[in-house]
Amino acid sequence: xxxxxxxxxxxxxxxxxxxxxxxxxxxxxxxxxxxxxxxxxxxxxxxxxxxxxxxxxxxx
Amino acid sequence: xxxxxxxxxxxxxxxxxxxxxxxxxxxxxxxxxxxxxxxxxxxxxxxxxxxxxxxxxxxxxxxxxxxxxxxxxxxxxxxxxxxxxxxxxxxxxxxxxxxxxxxxxxxxxxxxxxxxxxxxxxxxxxxxxxxxxxxxxxxxxxxxxxxxxxxxxxxxxxxxxxxxxxxxxxxxxxxxxxxxxxxxxxxxxxxxxxxxxxxxxxxxxxxxxxxxxxxxxxxxxxxxxxxxxxxxxxxxxxxxxxxxxxxxxxxxxxxxxxxxxxxxxxxxxxxxxxxxxxxxxxxxxxxxxxxxxxxxxxxxxxxxxxxxxxxxxxxxxxxxxxxxxxxxxxxxxxxxxxxxxxxxxxxxxxxxxxxxxxxxxxxxxxxxxxxxxxxxxxxxxxxxxxxxxxx
Numbered sequence: 001x002x003x004x005x006x007x008x009x010x011x012x013x014x015x016x017x018x019x020x021x022x023x024x025x026x027x028x029x030x031x032x033x034x035x036x037x038x039x040x041x042x043x044x045x046x047x048x049x050x051x052x053x054x055x056x057x058x059x060x
Numbered sequence: 061x062x063x064x065x066x067x068x069x070x071x072x073x074x075x076x077x078x079x080x081x082x083x084x085x086x087x088x089x090x091x092x093x094x095x096x097x098x099x100x101x102x103x104x105x106x107x108x109x110x111x112x113x114x115x116x117x118x119x120x121x122x123x124x125x126x127x128x129x130x131x132x133x134x135x136x137x138x139x140x141x142x143x144x145x146x147x148x149x150x151x152x153x154x155x156x157x158x159x160x161x162x163x164x165x166x167x168x169x170x171x172x173x174x175x176x177x178x179x180x181x182x183x184x185x186x187x188x189x190x191x192x193x194x195x196x197x198x199x200x201x202x203x204x205x206x207x208x209x210x211x212x213x214x215x216x217x218x219x220x221x222x223x224x225x226x227x228x229x230x231x232x233x234x235x236x237x238x239x240x241x242x243x244x245x246x247x248x249x250x251x252x253x254x255x256x257x258x259x260x261x262x263x264x265x266x267x268x269x270x271x272x273x274x275x276x277x278x279x280x281x282x283x284x285x286x287x288x289x290x291x292x293x294x295x296x297x298x299x300x301x302x303x304x305x306x307x308x309x310x311x312x313x314x315x316x317x318x319x320x321x322x323x324x325x326x327x328x329x330x331x332x333x334x335x336x337x338x339x340x341x342x343x344x345x346x347x348x349x350x351x352x353x354x355x356x357x358x359x360x361x362x363x364x365x366x367x368x369x370x371x372x373x374x375x376x377x378x379x380x381x382x383x384x385x386x387x388x389x390x391x392x393x394x395x396x397x398x399x400x401x402x403x404x405x406x407x408x409x410x411x412x413x414x415x416x417x418x419x420x421x422x423x424x425x426x427x428x429x430x431x432x433x434x435x436x437x438x439x440x441x442x443x444x445x446x447x448x449x450x451x
Binding site for chain 1: 093094095100102178180215216217218219222228229230231232235237238239285288289290291292293294313314315316317319
């Protein structure tokens with residue numbers, strides 16, 4: 001599962017731009033994740049602040 | 061609510077579209093999901109003087125500083141200096157985007173557009189397979205805005221294109237992931253924009269210092285997404301600042317993603333036009349997007365004003381937009397994409413060698429294209445793959 005640390009997030013929307021499933025949305029100052037997330041991890045790697053994390057269960 | 065044109069996003073692309081379409085007589089509604097226009101900033105704020113002047117009269121309230129040129133520093137410290145009028149689209153003025161973006165929205169409003177802030181588009185409206193507008197949320201309340209044509213000016217995180225079936229998702233190699241500090245330091249060069257190259261400094265990107273006057277600058281970094289890992293940009297920027305500006309005081313922190321994908325396959329659908337970062341129209345080498353976004357906005361506004369009254373807003377009719385932007389801004393975007401694809405894989409030795417090859421050559425008056433030409437002439441083997449691009 002994708003976790004967003006909203007205390008770290010700079011709400012820039014870079015993650016939304018790379019999401020291949022269109023599962024993310026930037027709403028003012030937070031990121032929303034919907035059920036379409038495929039846990040690909042693309043967003044976690046490009047987040048400039050490292051605010052996104054995939055939990056291990058979902059990666060397996 | 062009913063209108064002729066809905067513009068989603070009130071950045072430079074959206075505001076220019078709204079202004080031009082409203083001036084031509086369309087009833088325009090422009091939505092901005094944030095409660096403020098222009099904030100938070102996700103930009104280094106550099107822009108060419110000449111290019112900007114063709115689009116809007118410069119106003120001292122939103123120009124932070126003017127620069128004399130650009131210094132490009134190779135990994136080994138060798139420098140190239142280019143004068144302002146030649147350095148291309150991202151050098152000349154350093155703007156105050158928080159004020160600039162609002163001023164452009166004000167221009168659109170004065171031209172007759174209705175501006176709605178804290179209003180987020182949620183999806184497209186359809187009737188019998190035909191687009192009829194957008195559903196939105198205005199300060200938390202549902203709202204339907206009917207219009208035959210929707211402009212997606214909704215930035216790097218664009219949704220409008222995706223709702224219409226255009227795949228705008230950026231591959232990691234097609235985005236620069238960026239961080240920036242507004243930095244106060246005595247060592248800031250108030251007269252030049254600086255670019256620092258190197259695979260250790262900024263893999264697949266560069267570090268910049270764009271002065272805003274009185275020893276303050278936007279000091280930032282772009283790292284190619286495919287060479288980045290979680291949090292890389294902020295980490296590398298902190299390292300750079302610690303070395304280069306150890307006493308520097310950080311007054312603001314900004315982050316963002318910049319499309320460097322080159323022209324995407326399509327930027328239109330039935331009843332839809334994408335402009336600016338939403339259309340991935342930022343420059344793949346410099347990352348600059350303001351001028352291209354504004355130019356695309358002017359084209360889209362003109363075309364909307366021409367086609368909406370005739371009811372011709374299907375994808376086929378909108379090909380005129382594809383044609384016009386690809387023939388103008390699209391040419392340099394395509395060329396610079398090819399150059400970027402090549403440059404991101406150069407080693408530090410390559411970058412040093414290229415810089416040294418300019419020793420004794422007067423390059424102060426060259427633009428980016430001219431500079432490339434000289435580089436190819438001086439380094440025929442290394443830059444063999446770029447020869448065809450520079451005619």
